[in-house]
Amino acid sequence: MNDIALHEAFVPVGCEAQVQPTRAVTVGAGAVWSQVYDAVTTRGGGYVQGGGCMTVGVAGLVHSGGFGSFSKAFGLASASLLQAEVVTADGVVRTCNACSHADLFWALKGGGGGTFGVVSKLTLRLHPLPEFFGGANFTIKSETADDYRRLVGRFVRFYHERLFNDHWGEQVHINPDNTLEIRMTFHGLDEARAKAVWQPFLDWVHSSPQAYSIPDRVVIGSIPARRAWDVDWWKEHWPEIAFPVDGNPLITLLDYGLAHLIPQPVLDFDDRAGANPRDGWWKGDGGQVAWFIWGYESLWLPASLLARDAQDTLADRLFAGSRHASIGLHFNKGLAGAPPEALARSSDTATNPAALTAFALAIVADGEGPAYPGIRGHEPSIAKGRAARTRVADCMAQLRAIVPKPGAYVSESNYFERDWQDAYWGSNYPRLSEIKRKYDPTGLFVVHNGVGSELWRADGSTKL
Secondary structure (H helix, E strand, C coil): CCCEEEEEEECCCCCCCCCCCEEEEEEECCCEHHHHHHHHHHCCCEECCCCCCCCCEHHHHHHCCCCCCCHHHHCCCHHHEEEEEEECCCCCEEEEECCECHHHHHHHCCCCCCCCCEEEEEEEECEECCCEEEEEEEEEEECCHHHHHHHHHHHHHHHHHHHCCCCEEEEEEECCCCEEEEEEEEECCCHHHHHHHHHHHHHHHHCCCCCEECCCCCEEEEEEHHHCCCHHHHHHHHHHHHCCCCCCCCCCCCCCCCCCCCCCCCEEECCCCCCCCCCEEEHHHHHHCCCEEEEEEEEEEEHHHHCCCCHHHHHHHHHHHHCCCCEEEEHHHCCCCCCHHHHHHHHCCCCCHHHHHEEEEEEEEEEECCCCCCCCCCCCCHHHHHHHHHHHHHHHHHHHCCCCCCCCECCECCCCCCCHHHHHHHHHHHHHHHHHHHHCCCCCCCCCCCCCHHHECCCCCCEC
């Protein structure tokens, strides 16, 4: 279930007269992205749009739409799906693509995992690999709340002017302690050009030393793109990256936006006997293990909020929200600013169309970990959890007030999402419901807040 095969000239079954051959990769549904990147990028010299975290499952990411660090450039992961093998509720193994079972094929591209059948194999389009991947990593501290509001406003304007394009992705965090954390990635720029992009913003920060400081160094650097997921390369070179020399610091890249310049390896490895020595995960993802989530919400922010007459309102709301909780702006999870071809492919998916016109996905979340309900001495704090849930909701309410039609990303959202059909899929939901009834008329596959689940009780065991 985790076999991986590269194709130099793939044509979907039955599409020989309609589709030009293209480079592609066929992946078993049990594979995770680190395995695919190893085959496609490290050994194959190509790029496949997948997840930023190395242990994310390939199938689940594609079925939810799928964002990675460079989605602003290459589009949704589901937009690269060329063909899928799926076992439907009637027990039939179907090969789905644009020429065969095209309706089911479309539903699998962002319609939600586990809903339409058991997918066993996927074939994804490959893209040319950029020469470099890079990142910008630093934190700005404000002395007062008024200074911080000005900083947030300045960054909103700067983002619109210099970063709102397909080169830049990943995150910025707007925090209650008046810090602005820059954790962004880039491609298609050399290091000098990337630094030049940020220089006007840094000059503005340095012009007011009484108001702003940068506690640690400003890190803007790049590595050869082919080494981004090369586990052996990271093992060999991490001391050089952790302790940069010659004034040319490098950032530890692709750490799901949580990259830090740290004096230790950036990867953890499965060191159990018999484990694959190439299996690893970014250290920044370690905290997600046994994370007990107190509150979690996401919201796509439309690009119209970046218009000059709307920037102050956006900055005011971001600042007001940050008084309650940290706001993560995931720029790679909004496709506004992407190239036309990436937008065209992504529009032919079941993902909420709100993603196409959003400049970012705002995520507000809190939790504790490791925590285990029912394990004495390790139980989560219910009192803290309820207080945090309120802070998360109050924070997101500030942003919801300026988004006329809220949309949320199905894979990173509130478990108790209200009006989830519209939030996750928008105008695509009626079509998805029709496809669900066609291929699973009795409701064999039931997923929490999945297409058709409104016909079942919350526990999924009783049909209404």
